[in-house]
Structure formats: C-alpha cells, structure tokens
Amino acid sequence: MRDAYDVIVIGAGPAGSMAAHAAALRGASVLLVEKRPAIGAPVRCAEGIVTADLTEFMNPDPKWVSTVIRKARFIAPDKSTFTISGKTGDEILGYTLDRKIFDRDLAMRAADAGADVQVHARAVPLMEGGKISGATIYQHGKAYEVRAKVVIAADGVESKFAKSAGINTTVALADLDSCVQYLVTDIDIEPETNVFYWSNADCPHGYIWIFAKGPRSANIGIGIPGTKSGDGHRAKDYLDRFMAKHFPNGKITELIVGGVSTCKPLESTVADNLIICGDAARFSDPFTGGGIYQALYSGRLAGEIAANAVASGDCSRKALAVYEKTWRESRMGKFLARSALIRDVFFRMDDTMLNEIIGSVPDLHLDEVTVPSVLTSMLKNNPWIVAKFPMLLLRRN
DSSP states (O other): OOOOOEEEOOSSHHHHHHHHHHHTEEEEEEEEEOOSSSTTSSSSSSEOOOOOOOOTOOOOOOOGGEEEOOOEEEEEETOOEEEEESSOOOOEEEEEEOHHHHHHHHEEEEEHOOOEEEEEEEEEEEETEEEEEEEEEEEEEEEEEEEEEEEEOOEEEEEHHHHTTTTTOOOGGGGEEEEEEEEESOOOOOTTTEEEEOOOTTTTSEEEEEEETTTTTEEEEEEEGGGGOTTSSSSHHHHHHHHHOTTTEEEEEEEEEEEEEEEOOSSOEEEEEEEOGGGGGGGGTTTTTTHHHHHHHHHHHHHHHHHHHHHTTEEEEEEHHHHHHHHHHHHHHHHHHHHHHHHHHTTTTOOOHHHHHHHHSSSSSGGGOOOHHHHHHHHHHHHHHHOTTTTTHHSSO
16 A cells, blocks of 8 residues: 555445546556455345446356346235336346455456555545545554545445545435345245335335345345334334245345435535545435445446546546536436435325335336336326326426
C-alpha cells in the first residue's frame, strides 16, 4: 500500500470492485479497501439478477452461477398467482448467483487491471480545508494516511465513510427494511423458479422470497420496514412462521441478517473529491430492495468519471457532477424514480386489494414484462385503482 493514489475506493462489493476496475483500466492508480477479512462474506443479498442486467457488464461464469432462473411466480394472500416466463418457457430470465464467488471474482478483475487491494482495513475520511484528501486506513493495529485525488464511497447501506465526510446519509426507519434470509436445503421447490409471496398478514409492507439455488435448495428470506418490527413480530418471527408452515423439514445451513434502504437516492451523490455509489448512495430498488444491477452500473460509472477527473486535473464537485447527471438520466435513474412511486402505491394496499391486483394479472412472457405493460394490465382489470391511486396515471411511462 502506497501513501498516495489517484483513486481510493472504499468497499469491495460489486459497486466498489467495478469502480476500481473501471478507474484502473483508464490508467488511474487505485486502492480498493475492504473492511472485512474476506471479500464476499458474509453475503447480504438474495443473490438474484435479471439476465439483461448482468450481461450488460459481463457474461455469466458458471463458477459463480448457482442456478439459472426460467420463471418468476407472484403469489397473493389468497394464493392466486401470475407467472413470468419466456415464450417457450425455456428461456433464461436470470440467475441466482453465489455472491461469495461473484464478489471475489470482481475484486480479482480489479486487481488484474492494476488496482491494489487491502482487506480487513477500515477507512475514515482524511480531511483538509473542509475537503476530502484521502483516507486514514486502520489495519492490523496500525494507521496509515493515504492521500487520493478522488475517493469513491461504496461501503454499503451503512455508508459510514460518506457520513463521516459530512454527507447526510440518514434513512428514515420506514425506509429501512429489516431483512432475514435462510439458505435452506433438502426442500421441495419448483426448480429454476423464483417465488414472491405478498401478504400483509405474513409480511407487512414487504414480501417473502424463495430464490432457487439448486434442485432442492433456496434462499428464503423476508424484508419488512423498521416501523413494522417489534417484539414478537420481527422479520425473523415472520420468516420462522412461514418456514414452519411451508418447509417444516427444511435444513437451514446459513442465516443472514441486515438492512436494506428502500428510499429514494441521496439528494447529492458527489462532493469535492468524492463520489458515492451503490447502496451507499441509496441505489437499491425502493420496491424490491434489489441492488446488484445498480451497484454494477453506478460503480463502473463512478470509476470512469473519477479517472477522467484525475486525468483532467479537476476533481471538484462541479467536475464530478457529470456522474450525478448521467445516472439520473440513465435507465437506472428512471427505474429508481418509477419504483419509488410503485412502492408508495403498492404498500398502501391491504390484502383484499393485493388479491384483486395479483389475481387480475395474466401470465406474462418475458418480452411483455415492462412496468407500463404490467400497470396497463392492472388498470384494465381493476379500474378502481385509478380512483384510489391517481398518481399511477402520471408516471405510467
């Protein structure tokens, strides 16, 4: 580890590793810092990603694909369903990843591109004149001051680095989901299918997921807002009741807990010498909580912008603002804005409404699955939605 780099990246998840890789490819000297002793562990993700969202960045590698997904099934409180699949039923809609291997692979790609990597290393902002000038790295009982022209904060939902640098990263309790997930084996599941259960009785203002990880194993998890959590009705309580009812003989081989932000992105994701990306920027999907695509996209963009700023000799907030402008105008930015609207509507519905909505949607083929097409189907079969939630008409496209 040197005492100065062009770019320091805090956090070696998908966003951080993509940022380090992109910046290094453009000739910047890069340090990638991870606080945990092992990249990729513990996993804090349901591990699912849509095919197009992954192949925008890389081809799937069999070593980090647990299983391919060919169907997605949505189940209402009254057990009515609709299913998404390809036209023939054989197309690959997405993948359930092995994030332990996937994340390490991304970090190795960054290292191969020239980035230095340090693990079990905690970073706090190094400030000079009210601006970030690098980071103090605490590792193995020692502290190192490492200067940088740009620091990229990709340190997850906790976002301690950006907060320590004076950025308001506060998330309201209602916008922070409490999540619990089991890796369960020796269970009967529908192979190559991801399942989503919606029920306020079983999972208030959230959903339960079953993401296949093999013929007889799956990630089974739940997420509920912090405001819905309390003694006897925490996320784990709901999940344990679901497991007892649906998979009483399943063998739990892993337990994962964590928080997921479901708010809109930060008001500002740049400052002088600083870019914020991934979950640290609150880029997780407000409706589903998913965030792998947003991490890959924002991380790559952050690395490119940082390297360009270093090359130009201007790393001011004004120069880095192209990062924020680009992501807000991108497919990702528009998707997040639309998803926040859908979340605000969907989680106001009681179970009677959820039964009507989910029961009214026909099975869909992959090429039919867009937010406007699903909303159109819902509105056509449930005209009462427009009267109750007129804001849907304002953003259907």
